[in-house]
Amino acid sequence: MDVNKLTEQFHLDGFIIAKKVFTVDEVNRIDEALTAHITNFAATLCAGDIFYEPDGKTIKSMFRLDRRDKFFADLTQDPRQLGLAKAIYPSEPMESTYMTYFGKAAGDGTPAPPHQDNGFALWEPPLGMNISIAIDPHTLNNAAMRCNRGSHRLGLLDHTSSGVPGFSQKLAASIDESLYPAVACLMEPGDLMVHHINTVHFSGANRSTQSRRMLTTGYWSSRVKRDEVRYAVIQAERLRLHGGVADVK
Numbered sequence: 001m002d003v004n005k006l007t008e009q010f011h012l013d014g015f016i017i018a019k020k021v022f023t024v025d026e027v028n029r030i031d032e033a034l035t036a037h038i039t040n041f042a043a044t045l046c047a048g049d050i051f052y053e054p055d056g057k058t059i060k061s062m063f064r065l066d067r068r069d070k071f072f073a074d075l076t077q078d079p080r081q082l083g084l085a086k087a088i089y090p091s092e093p094m095e096s097t098y099m100t101y102f103g104k105a106a107g108d109g110t111p112a113p114p115h116q117d118n119g120f121a122l123w124e125p126p127l128g129m130n131i132s133i134a135i136d137p138h139t140l141n142n143a144a145m146r147c148n149r150g151s152h153r154l155g156l157l158d159h160t161s162s163g164v165p166g167f168s169q170k171l172a173a174s175i176d177e178s179l180y181p182a183v184a185c186l187m188e189p190g191d192l193m194v195h196h197i198n199t200v201h202f203s204g205a206n207r208s209t210q211s212r213r214m215l216t217t218g219y220w221s222s223r224v225k226r227d228e229v230r231y232a233v234i235q236a237e238r239l240r241l242h243g244g245v246a247d248v249k
């Protein structure tokens with residue numbers, strides 16, 4: 001991984017793909033740990049910490065894996081992830097927030113509306129990113145996530161309630177895709193996708209026969225401050241939408 005080149009591209013485009021960062025064996029171990037985690041914890045999680053597809057059975061997303069499981073806590077500190085975050089903001093005290101599983105299941109993975117992660121986190125200054133490890137191939141067929149190139153430079157945009165469980169906020173108005181083109185983040189298992197917290201991103205439905213799973217960890221500078229007033233409004237909306245724990249998406 002050419003960290004200098006990736007860092008430069010991250011600041012320019014607001015997202016990057018780093019190829020072949022984790023080996024096939026490592027991805028297999030992650031997959032096994034994920035299966036065990038789901039077996040051990042899924043049934044015990046509150047609304048808001050786990051979301052299901054409309055069938056009520058298939059996991060759409062699951063939050064805070066690292067808080068329950070040392071394997072995933074260690075993975076958030078892996079030097080390939082944390083090191084990349086530190087290389088991107090070398091003068092900032094970079095820390096991990098929490099790890100999320102995005103399932104995008106074969107056949108019934110529902111769309112993610114256009115949003116900025118900072119539309120949920122509300123950090124100022126916006127010194128943060130999400131780093132995702134691909135567990136499956138991410139292709140045009142299975143609804144690879146799309147990032148709007150350069151949209152991180154728009155600053156924090158207005159968001160509004162989406163009504164979508166697991167993605168409670170969406171952009172209030174669409175952005176000009178002729179200026180900020182949507183690029184599919186195509187990955188193989190073991191690749192990393194990194195996107196800035198102000199990069200607009202979204203995905204369609206997965207109607208293919210191939211799931212499109214990834215494990216995503218937030219990294220942020222611990223000196224950022226949250227807009228607590230706006231955050232309280234979003235929290236209230238999340239509680240209305242899904243109840244339970246209400247501090248994630």
Ligand SMILES: O=C(O)CCC(=O)C(=O)O
Nearest residue numbers: 102112130145202203216
């Ligand atoms: O799975 C998706 O398409 C959306 C994931 C997402 O919003 C994120 O990684 O921040």
